[in-house]
Amino acid sequence: MKKLSISVILIAVFASITIAQSNSVYTRAGIGDLEFGYSAKMVGIGNIGTTQLDPDHLLVTNPASWSALSRTRIEFGIGYRGTLISDNQQSNYTSETEFKGVTFGIPISREYGVGAVMGLVPYSRISYSAEKYYPKDDIIPAYKLFYEGKGGLSKIFIGSSFFLPLGFSAGVTLDYYFGNQDYSTTINFDDPRYISTKYEDIRRSTGFGTTLGLISSNLAREFGINGISDLRVGFTYNFVGNLDTDSIFTQTSLSLVDTVTNTKADMKIPARITGGISFALEEEYNFYLDFLFQPMSQYSFNNQPDGNLKDAIKYNANFEYKPKRQAGMTTLEQIIWRFGLSYEQTQYTFNGQDINQYSAYGGLSYPLGIDNTIDFAVEYSNKGTTDNNLLHENAIKIYLGLSFGELWFLRYDK
């Protein structure tokens, strides 16, 4: 209980902290960069992990994974992201650190695989800033336009897992999506006599969705495959209902705020599908192959599609070394190691060219006693190209997370 209290305090301290912008202006399209995970553990496995049944962490991709939950658990993550954005002429380094999310899970019935989990995790992220200078001409004085985008979508979810016949696990969540997408442009004139003005388009979205997940039983055992200690397939379907969005366009100069338009519109976010297969050798060496698909070409806001969006597809190949627990192991021997590669056809397309991303990532979980870990992950990604006047991003992500587990609701025999 004390550990959970400390966790809550840590979360309260950092929950509202966000610094600077770290992404490119590509995040202006649609709802920005899609976020798939929130914790160091998830970054270490490529942010998907459709088939993972991990009793020591709370994964949010597949609610069926909570059937393995054995302890009351709270987990959260904080991440640093630094990005070197380049075009043919110049580069610019930006970075930010932010609280990524928190989850809390309770195992209700191990016999039936019932685990209840709730949490707050990111769904998309908009984060850019740019500035352009317009020199004086015969008519118009010199000025700068400062562009800034921030915000995104988050979701609060509550869900549960349960066993199905044949050893399958299933899970379902109720998701509430919310968030602001704030796009602003500020005009600043060189001549101080001119009044600067900030134009701001704020979209406030809310709506519900659900996630359904399925993880198979150990197929290696079912089919009697020798040499493979664990073989599973998994599948998730994440549906997002149309989000009610208030769109407010204001112009602010001096202290005068003028609301130019105030409209309501529907934001349609296509469903996200993941699939995966995993196998383990000698119960220690785990291999995961994951696939994610989200047809963002069907995204629309106020029934208007975004011409810079296409379908997002991601492939992961991950390895995790999870030593079998044995008596007398040193702490170092208990460390869980992860490594993976991914290729992502992002949802962006600019100047007729798709924006793709390659990533390599790795991480570890350092044990803090039996049920707790401190998690660390690093991801390097290479996104886009400078060809065709496009932007290239070299990004490094460093994530820290804590996962505290504790046995609650013990029943003692008298």
Next chain:
Amino acid sequence: MIKNISLVFLSAISIFFIVSCNDSPTDLGTKFLSQDGVEVLKLDSSIDTINQTSYSFKNVFPLGASSQLLLGKAENITSNVLLKFVFAIPDSIKEQLALRNLTVIDSYVEMFRNYSFGDSNAAFDYAAYKVNEQWSSSSFTADSFAFLDYDNSMDLSFNRTTANDTVYSFHLDTTLTSSWLQNYVDTSVASNYGILLSPTDNTQKVLGFTAFNTTAENDPRLRIVVQKPGAYIDTLIGFVSSDISVVLGDIPNVGTENIVVQSSLTSEAKLIFDFSVVPEDVVINLATLTLTVDTLASKTGSSFSNRISVYLLDDSASNKLNTDFVYTLDRRGATFTGDITNILRAWNNRVDNQGLLIKSTLEFWGLETFVLKGSNAPLIEQRPRLEIVYSRGKNN
């Protein structure tokens, strides 16, 4: 253990935040933000079609609050002065006055010049007349003058300073000043409504004198020399209690192509631009008004403020001003130019456009006559020029 780990974790987080540094924003990728662009546009009444009208009119005010008294004749102006004095006399003298033991042997007024309008070497003379009725410097105007009861049959002044000097004085008929002293002792036996100073017909300039002021420095001062036969001679001082200039005249004829503003008379001008040419839902970033001066027709005095004030009219019919919006145009060569952005922003934010009122900045000081090119000036570039730089977001 948990405590130690928490400390390590907090330290790591702190390092994360500390290293979250950024280069200054660049223009990387701004070409992909066209939907968030801002248009900056300009309207210029000398280039674009913005309908405008302007005209001058006389707007008479009481000039009692002015720090200056104007006396003389020049150009279109005849300016008179009303003065009234009060006394602060010791009781011993007051007793003698009551007993009528004192004789006024001389009385004179001194005024300090601070301004001249017209040819400084031109003739200047004036007369002093007894006023027979009460008047107030806070309400008396040029329009009241025709109804003023004063004795214009006898000039009560003599030994007047008429040549150029710093201090101007004139002596007053002692019968008049004696009556004022009697009025001081007993208001029932005599009156004291002051005097009217009027320029003589041959006067061809207007001089300005320091008026009543709170420091009593250089204000008009009456000195009355009294004698108690066989005993003493003393000088009593009359302090100005009310004073006002009464500036008479028509606004100068400047033709239909010009407008004119003149201090003290007072001539003002209205200028109305058709603001509907400015699109809705834009932000006015800067608006400047430029008025072209007819330098030959304009007349100024020995010292003046070379500036013009622009007001937002609340009600054009009653000339009611919105005093939240007052701006000054400074002289630059043959123009007055200034920033009137907030007036345009007010119109842009649904304040009714009743036009602009243009005045001399020191409207109650001097007789400066600024002749400005109006909306009917044959050369478009000489007409009142309104330049508006405005911006609008692409969402508009």
